[in-house]
Amino acid sequence: MKTKNPLFSVVIPVYNEEGNVLPLFKEIKKVMTRLGSFEIIFVNDGSTDNTGVELKRLRKVKIVQFRKNFGQSAALDAGVKAAKGKYVVTLDGDGQNDPADIPKLFGKLNQGYDVVCGWRYNRKDNWIRKFISEGARRLRSVLVDDKVHDAGCTLRVYNKVCFTDLDLAGEMHRMIPAILRWRGFRITELKVNHRPRIIGKSKYGMSRTIKGFLDMLLIWFTRKYNNRPLHLFGTVGLSLIFASVLLLSALAILKTFYGYSLSDKIWPLVGMISFLAGIQLLVSGILADLTIKNNTVSKEWMIKTVRGPKKISTK
Numbered sequence: 001m002k003t004k005n006p007l008f009s010v011v012i013p014v015y016n017e018e019g020n021v022l023p024l025f026k027e028i029k030k031v032m033t034r035l036g037s038f039e040i041i042f043v044n045d046g047s048t049d050n051t052g053v054e055l056k057r058l059r060k061v062k063i064v065q066f067r068k069n070f071g072q073s074a075a076l077d078a079g080v081k082a083a084k085g086k087y088v089v090t091l092d093g094d095g096q097n098d099p100a101d102i103p104k105l106f107g108k109l110n111q112g113y114d115v116v117c118g119w120r121y122n123r124k125d126n127w128i129r130k131f132i133s134e135g136a137r138r139l140r141s142v143l144v145d146d147k148v149h150d151a152g153c154t155l156r157v158y159n160k161v162c163f164t165d166l167d168l169a170g171e172m173h174r175m176i177p178a179i180l181r182w183r184g185f186r187i188t189e190l191k192v193n194h195r196p197r198i199i200g201k202s203k204y205g206m207s208r209t210i211k212g213f214l215d216m217l218l219i220w221f222t223r224k225y226n227n228r229p230l231h232l233f234g235t236v237g238l239s240l241i242f243a244s245v246l247l248l249s250a251l252a253i254l255k256t257f258y259g260y261s262l263s264d265k266i267w268p269l270v271g272m273i274s275f276l277a278g279i280q281l282l283v284s285g286i287l288a289d290l291t292i293k294n295n296t297v298s299k300e301w302m303i304k305t306v307r308g309p310k311k312i313s314t315k
């Protein structure tokens with residue numbers, strides 16, 4: 001196992017995966033040895049069981065140790081940032097992803113893709129999870145259009161350039177395909193094996209449904225309005241101002257010319273609040289736009305290649 005300048009980096013986030021790391025390590029090693037030079041990076045996401053001790057027993061692995069539990073995305077992020085390989089493989093530390101699928105994924109990557117995502121088409125999880133995943137997939141296809149069936153499958157292979165300027169936090173790992181597609185990377189998917197969890201238990205409950213939805217909204221906004229927030233806030237703000245001016249004018253006419261009593265009515269309040277909210281939104285949009293226009297020119301991840309003379313004459 002060459003670790004100085006390996007071709008492949010395998011990144012595995014682990015949180016309380018006692019009993020799982022050793023068998024998984026053996027499986028990965030067996031598969032990767034056939035592929036080329038590689039390094040294995042375990043990110044111990046603040047495990048409180050024996051995972052840390054078990055990791056230290058493994059030979060020639062890089063271990064990134066978190067001070068406490070910061071979540072799977074942060075762990076993946078730290079692992080990828082520690083990776084030296086030209087290609088990155090990510091997979092779960094509980095043994096549900098099958099390392100035997102890795103060569104197949106690289107075979108696909110070789111066809112000219114930047115990312116190949118695993119699709120657990122035969123998922124070994126309970127029906128509620130599968131049902132929620134299917135709902136989430138439909139919502140994602142409308143909101144963020146990532147064009148992958150399974151955003152929750154960690155088993156993926158990447159060209160390392162995909163991670164340029166990509167900071168993952170919270171539970172954003174599920175949004176990686178959406179972000180990368182938006183950034184212009186070539187993404188595809190491949191059916192992979194999924195195995196039941198034998199040791200330990202899942203780290204996620206129902207709360208991830210809500211969090212996943214919020215993350216999706218954030219990505220939807222980023223994709224659509226990242227460079228022009230004024231268009232969103234301004235449209236809603238102006239509509240509110242327009243509607244409230246209409247309402248308030250109508251009330252003024254009713255009161256002045258028809259003697260309509262407003263003292264016990266809610267409408268003047270509704271009109272005023274809508275007007276103020278509209279102004280607020282409009283101003284927020286302008287401020288957001290100003291901030292962004294001052295910040296974003298171009299980013300490193302936008303550039304695929306640069307061609308031309310290496311040195312530009314300044315004479």
Ligand code: UDP
Pocket residue numbers: 013014015016017045069070071072075091092093094096152201202203204
């Ligand atoms: N994980 C992590 N930090 C967390 C939660 C999970 O590093 O806060 C790791 C976990 O150890 C596993 C992977 O992320 O290797 C996926 O977690 P899990 O198997 O619980 O997710 P599920 O398969 O149930 O979706």
Ligand code: MG
Pocket residue numbers: 092094096197202
């Ligand atoms: Mg799992």
